[in-house]
Amino acid sequence: MNPRLVALLLTSLALQGCAFAPGQHMTPDDVTTVKPDEPRAQLVEVTPKSLQQQQQRATADAKALPQALLDYKTPEYVIGAGDTLLVTVFEHPELTAPGSQDQLDANTREVLNDGTLYFPYVGRIRASGRTVSEVREQLRMGLAPQYTEVKVDVKVLRYNSQRILLSGSFKVPGPQPITNIPLSLVQAVSVAGVDLTDANLAGLTLRRDGRDYLIDIDSLNRKDSQLSRIFLKDGDYLHLNSNSRNKIYVLGEVRNPQVISFGTTRLTLLEALGNSGGLSPDSADGDAVYVIRGAENFAEATSTVYHLNARKPTAYLLAGQFELKAQDVVFVGPADITRWSRFISQLLGSASVVQTGAAFRN
The missing domain is CATH 3.30.1950.10 (wza like domain)
Structure with missing residues (x-):
C-alpha cells in the first residue's frame, strides 16, 4: 500500500476523531433531539430553583397519606372467639x-x-x-x-380473636394482637423491629379490606409526618419490602463505577458520587454529570435527565441536596481530551495493522 495514501487516510480520520471518538458520552442535544422510535426525555438543569421544586414535591408526597387511613378511628374493643x-x-x-x-x-x-x-x-x-x-x-x-x-x-x-400480620424485612415478623389499647402503625413496626440491612423503608405495604397502600416509614423522621395518626385494625397485613430493587447505577468517568443499594428514601447525588470515589480527575468532564430517571412507561411517558455542571465547587452543594430515586442512573461523561486519547489509541492500533499488511505485501 502506498505510504502516502496511508498517511492521508490517517490524517482524514484524525480530523474527524472528536466526532466519533470511542466511549459513551452525552450532550444536551442527545436529550432534546430524539428520534421517533426512541424514549422521550426532558432535560432539567440542576439549579437552586429546580432543587426547591423537587423538595416541595417530596414533602407533598410524604404528607399525602391516603385519607382513608387517616380517617380510621379505633372503635371500642369487641370480644371474639378465642378471647x-x-x-x-x-x-x-x-x-x-x-x-x-x-x-x-x-x-x-x-x-x-x-x-x-x-x-x-x-x-x-x-x-x-x-x-x-x-x-x-x-x-x-x-x-x-x-x-x-x-x-x-x-x-x-x-386477646386471641383479633390480630394483624407482619411479613418481610422485619426482625420479628408474625402476628400481633389487637387489644383494648389502640395499636398504631408506628407501634407495630417498632415492636416487630426493622432489618435495616435488608429493608426498603419507603416500601411498606399495608393491605386492608382488599386494598394495598404504599407507605414510606422513613418519612417518620421528617417534619409534619402524619404516620403516627394511622391505627391498625383486625385483619390488616403489613409487608416490608426488601431493598433489593432499591438500586442506583453509577456509570461513566468515576473512579469506581458501581451499583449502590440503599434502604432509605434519602440518597443524594453527592453521596452516590462519593461512594463511587468521585469524578475521575484524569478523564471526567465536570460539565457532564447527568442523572437519568426513566419513566415507567417509555411509550407514553417522558423520562427526565437532570444535568449538573460540576466544574464549579458550589455545584457540590447542589449535589448534596439532590435526592436520588430507585433505578436512577448517574452518568459522568468523559472529557474531550479523554475521547481523543482513546480514539488515538485505537487509531494507532489500526495504523500498525495497516503498516504490517503493507510490509507483508512488499
Whole structure:
C-alpha cells in the first residue's frame, strides 16, 4: 500500500476523531433531539430553583397519606372467639375464687368458636360481637334472680380473636394482637423491629379490606409526618419490602463505577458520587454529570435527565441536596481530551495493522 495514501487516510480520520471518538458520552442535544422510535426525555438543569421544586414535591408526597387511613378511628374493643375473659362477682366467693394463680384461672371463661361462654347460674350467653360492658351487663342481669344488687366485673385476660400480620424485612415478623389499647402503625413496626440491612423503608405495604397502600416509614423522621395518626385494625397485613430493587447505577468517568443499594428514601447525588470515589480527575468532564430517571412507561411517558455542571465547587452543594430515586442512573461523561486519547489509541492500533499488511505485501 502506498505510504502516502496511508498517511492521508490517517490524517482524514484524525480530523474527524472528536466526532466519533470511542466511549459513551452525552450532550444536551442527545436529550432534546430524539428520534421517533426512541424514549422521550426532558432535560432539567440542576439549579437552586429546580432543587426547591423537587423538595416541595417530596414533602407533598410524604404528607399525602391516603385519607382513608387517616380517617380510621379505633372503635371500642369487641370480644371474639378465642378471647379469655376474667369474670369477678364481688362478695360471692362461690362464684369467684380469690387468691392464687390457679384460683385466678378458675375465674376465667374462654369464648368458644360459636361465640358463646358458660357462667354458673346464668348458663350459656353470647359474647362474640359484644363489648366488655355489654357482656358485664348481660351477666349481671342473668345473676339478678339469684343475687340482689350483684356487682360484676369483666375484663379480657387474653386477646386471641383479633390480630394483624407482619411479613418481610422485619426482625420479628408474625402476628400481633389487637387489644383494648389502640395499636398504631408506628407501634407495630417498632415492636416487630426493622432489618435495616435488608429493608426498603419507603416500601411498606399495608393491605386492608382488599386494598394495598404504599407507605414510606422513613418519612417518620421528617417534619409534619402524619404516620403516627394511622391505627391498625383486625385483619390488616403489613409487608416490608426488601431493598433489593432499591438500586442506583453509577456509570461513566468515576473512579469506581458501581451499583449502590440503599434502604432509605434519602440518597443524594453527592453521596452516590462519593461512594463511587468521585469524578475521575484524569478523564471526567465536570460539565457532564447527568442523572437519568426513566419513566415507567417509555411509550407514553417522558423520562427526565437532570444535568449538573460540576466544574464549579458550589455545584457540590447542589449535589448534596439532590435526592436520588430507585433505578436512577448517574452518568459522568468523559472529557474531550479523554475521547481523543482513546480514539488515538485505537487509531494507532489500526495504523500498525495497516503498516504490517503493507510490509507483508512488499
